[in-house]
Amino acid sequence: MQMLDRDTQPKSVGVVGDGDDVAIIETIEDVFKVAITDEDAESIRTLEDAHSLICSKLPNEENEQTKCLTAMAYYRLNRAMQDHGKAWPSERVEAPEAMRPRAFQQQLEEASGLQLPFLTTSSARVNMLGWSILVTWAAGPILFFDLYAIAVGILVFALNIAIWRYATSIDQRVWIFRGTLADLSRQASEENIGQLVSEGGKWKGADVWAVMTKIISDETGFPAEQMRPAITFID
The missing domain is CATH 1.10.1200 (Non-ribosomal Peptide Synthetase Peptidyl Carrier Protein; Chain A)
Incomplete structure (x- = not known):
C-alpha cells in the first residue's frame, strides 16, 4: 500500500455535525449495543476519542469471556x-x-x-422506483406552480411512495454476497x-476499530484503510 506523505494525509473524515454525526452515532449504538449520551458525543473529536468511548462502554475485555x-x-x-x-x-x-x-x-x-x-440488495426495479420518487419530488416545484397543481404533485408523489413500499414488501431481492x-x-x-x-464474546480493540471505521466509511465515503486515530471525526 502506498503511504501518504504527512503533509498530504487527510485531517478529517468530513463529518461536520450537520446531521451526519447523529446518523453515525446512532448506527454505532445499534451495532455495538451501547448507549452514547449527548455528553459522550460532545467529547468526541478524533477517531481515537470515538474508539476509546466505544471500548469503555463494552464489557471489560480482560474478564473471563473466552468465546x-x-x-x-x-x-x-x-x-x-x-x-x-x-x-x-x-x-x-x-x-x-x-x-x-x-x-x-x-x-x-x-x-x-x-x-x-x-447478503442481498434491492432489485433493479425497486431501485428505479426509488429514483422515480426523487425525480418526482425534485420536479414538483418546477412543473406545478399553483395551488391545484401542487395538490396534484403531492398526490402523484404519495402514489409513488405507496407503490415503492408495496414493491419493497414483495421484492425477493438479489443475492450479492x-x-x-x-x-x-x-x-x-x-x-x-x-x-x-x-x-x-471476547472482543479486542482491533475488532472495535475495524467495525467503527467501516460504519464511518459507509456513511461518509472516506476509505476505512486511510483512517488513523488522530484524524478528526466530528469537526
Whole structure:
C-alpha cells in the first residue's frame, strides 16, 4: 500500500455535525449495543476519542469471556444451514436454487439470531422506483406552480411512495454476497459485534476499530484503510 506523505494525509473524515454525526452515532449504538449520551458525543473529536468511548462502554475485555466472536457466528450459521446439507468453512455460500434470496436470508437470520443485511440488495426495479420518487419530488416545484397543481404533485408523489413500499414488501431481492462460510462468519461477527459481546464474546480493540471505521466509511465515503486515530471525526 502506498503511504501518504504527512503533509498530504487527510485531517478529517468530513463529518461536520450537520446531521451526519447523529446518523453515525446512532448506527454505532445499534451495532455495538451501547448507549452514547449527548455528553459522550460532545467529547468526541478524533477517531481515537470515538474508539476509546466505544471500548469503555463494552464489557471489560480482560474478564473471563473466552468465546471468539467469529467462532460464535460460525457455530450459529453452520447450525442454521444444516437444512441444506453439511456446511464446511471453505464452502461458498449461495442461496439455494429452490429458494428466493430474500427468503434464504430471512431463514438464516431467524435460525442464527444474527442480522445479515449484506447478503442481498434491492432489485433493479425497486431501485428505479426509488429514483422515480426523487425525480418526482425534485420536479414538483418546477412543473406545478399553483395551488391545484401542487395538490396534484403531492398526490402523484404519495402514489409513488405507496407503490415503492408495496414493491419493497414483495421484492425477493438479489443475492450479492460472494464468499465462503468462513467469510460469512467473519462479516456476521462484525455486523453483530454488540450482540455477540453481550452474550459472552471476547472482543479486542482491533475488532472495535475495524467495525467503527467501516460504519464511518459507509456513511461518509472516506476509505476505512486511510483512517488513523488522530484524524478528526466530528469537526
